[in-house]
Amino acid sequence: MSIYDELGVRPIINASATLTRLGGSVMAPEVVDAMQEASRHFVDLDLLQRRVGERLAELTHNEAAYVSCGAAAGLVLATAACVAGANPAAIAQLPDTTGLKNEVIIHKSHRNGYDHAVRQVGVKLVEIGSALSTAAWELEAAINEKTAAIFWFQGGMTGRGDLPLSKVIEIANLHNVPVVVDGAAQVPPTENLWKWTQMGVALAIFSGGKDLHGPQSSGLVVGRKDLIEAMRVNGNPNQGIGRPMKVGKEEMVGLLKAVELYLQIDQEARASQDDETVAGWCIELNKLSGVQAERSFPNEAGQPLPRALVRIDASKAGQARDDVVAALLNGAPAIAVSNAGEDGIYLNPMTLADGEEEIVLRRLQEILG
């Protein structure tokens, strides 16, 4: 009997995405082994964070790196670093930002649930632009002596009318303001781990528990040495705003192993394997009455990986989309998919283990056949 059976929690086949509410991703045995090894001894946590950070920086061609307990915690600590630096008095004062640089500039189009992590440091978000367009002068006009940082959220929220990131960096540099990129779900492509910082971004933040396949409660922050150092001082085990966002020795070591493994992945081969899966699904699903399946690219986070978009015409298929989604989730095995518009579902091969693509197809054939 598995631990999940014992607890009355059904394991779910994830054909949706690297969603935190489904557990993010599944760690490789090597990652679990590294964590288990780390769990057997006491260490100086601060020293471990430094050593792991040095290794992660080297691996990702960055000046410095830090392991946070998730990308959202990385956002908190990056904000704290930009506001308080490594100054003990300022660190002790947070989230009261009186007298400190306490404005963070953000594209209006980038506002999303994760900006709460930035706001919890006590800063004011200063929005620039509109959902449709943003001009360089708007960024220029928003920068003043109170500006702590410019945050850039990369993903589904990044709008077409946004300033190009290169332009944001250029203007930020003129005023000595750090640019922080939230790229939590932005690998692949793997080179994002160094591309943005090489462009001049001060800090780039990634989730360790999404496609990096590290511990669910880990995040990777790469970038400028002084800011990474400031994050460290603001973070656990030091007393400060980051103290509740504890990252353990197991997570630090696990993320390092996960990144080592990730850098060895042939992303092109992986993408073409996913393409084959999607093509196979489409051929079979298009044989079903009232079902229309096609390749969709890129995925919801903008990653260069394909999904299948499956439209269900309820009048011909005899079942509405919501019934199909419910049947998948409540069936055996349980399968999670994403909704697409009013009548569609996305099938994502990215989070499937080998062979699960067959199970997903078979279940859909049973439900819709």
Ligand SMILES: *Cc1c(COP(=O)(O)O)cnc(C)c1O
């Ligand atoms: C998932 C996500 C986060 C949070 O990452 P965690 O590692 O779960 O904390 C932050 N920002 C964006 C854009 C995300 O997609």
